[in-house]
Amino acid sequence: MRVRDAIRKNPQMLPSSATVGDAARLMDEAGVGAVIVADEGVPVGIVTDRDLVLRALAREVPPDARLDAVMSLGVVCIDADRDLHDAVLLFSTYPFRRLPVVAGHVVIGMITVDDLLVDLIGDLANVTRGLTAQVLFGHAEPRPPVPA
Amino acid sequence: MRARAGDRLMIKGHHVGEAERHGVVVEARGADGAPPWVVRWEDSDHEVLFFPGPDAIVEHPQPATS
Numbered sequence A: 001m002r003v004r005d006a007i008r009k010n011p012q013m014l015p016s017s018a019t020v021g022d023a024a025r026l027m028d029e030a031g032v033g034a035v036i037v038a039d040e041g042v043p044v045g046i047v048t049d050r051d052l053v054l055r056a057l058a059r060e061v062p063p064d065a066r067l068d069a070v071m072s073l074g075v076v077c078i079d080a081d082r083d084l085h086d087a088v089l090l091f092s093t094y095p096f097r098r099l100p101v102v103a104g105h106v107v108i109g110m111i112t113v114d115d116l117l118v119d120l121i122g123d124l125a126n127v128t129r130g131l132t133a134q135v136l137f138g139h140a141e142p143r144p145p146v147p148a
Numbered sequence B: 001m002r003a004r005a006g007d008r009l010m011i012k013g014h015h016v017g018e019a020e021r022h023g024v025v026v027e028a029r030g031a032d033g034a035p036p037w038v039v040r041w042e043d044s045d046h047e048v049l050f051f052p053g054p055d056a057i058v059e060h061p062q063p064a065t066s
Helices: A020-030 A049-057 A084-093 A113-127 A129-136
Strands: A034-039 A042-048 A075-079 A098-103 A106-112 B008-011 B021-028 B037-041 B047-051 B056-059
Touching: A020 A034, A020 A049, A034 A106, A042 A049, A042 A075, A042 A098, A042 B047, A075 A084, A084 A098, A084 A113, A106 A113, A113 A129
Parallel strands: A075 A098
Antiparallel strands: A034 A042, A075 B047, A098 A106, B008 B021, B008 B056, B021 B037, B037 B047
16 A cells, blocks of 8 residues: 555645644634645745643743744655555654645645554454354354264 | 655754754655655664655765865
8 A cells, every 4th residue: 555545635735934823713614623834835944732731831922923933843744656665664763643645746635643543443443344244243153064 | 855865864862862864865756856866874874765854954065075
């Protein structure tokens, strides 16, 4: 499975001159937990809901503060045509849960650890379907006919 | 910010005790050397596709002179 096939949501972007409040509202409206900070279309950082809590709320940074005051600098991405296992490797190597997906030089989506877990659980359900019948509706093997 | 294959990339630490991170640009995917760049980090030898932040410094290796 390719990374592009695992994308569920469009990337949400704001310029670094946007505010902490703008990011919180965008996360709320789009139902996402991370916003890519991009200047003139080129990503320069990323801010997550956790960043808003720990770097803004906990430090009493006002909602009208610039987003670049709380973002993580630099954005590690993955090519859309890479195998999904490469994304798993990145998640196991770096301490983040969200990974922007790039086609050429354009960010086309975001994949998350949560997405991978949902896919994995779905796959497990398919794999165990045959076992489920045996577990829930177990029955004895039919006995061979007894010769007369 | 522009780079080409072979350029060195340095990311400064942001907190006390946080080490600088060094890497080499393997490939520039954007037009005329613009990001994203494929970067190989020196500490892990791991390659990633990377959009640098404003804290990144690109060092262009000097051509050898005789």
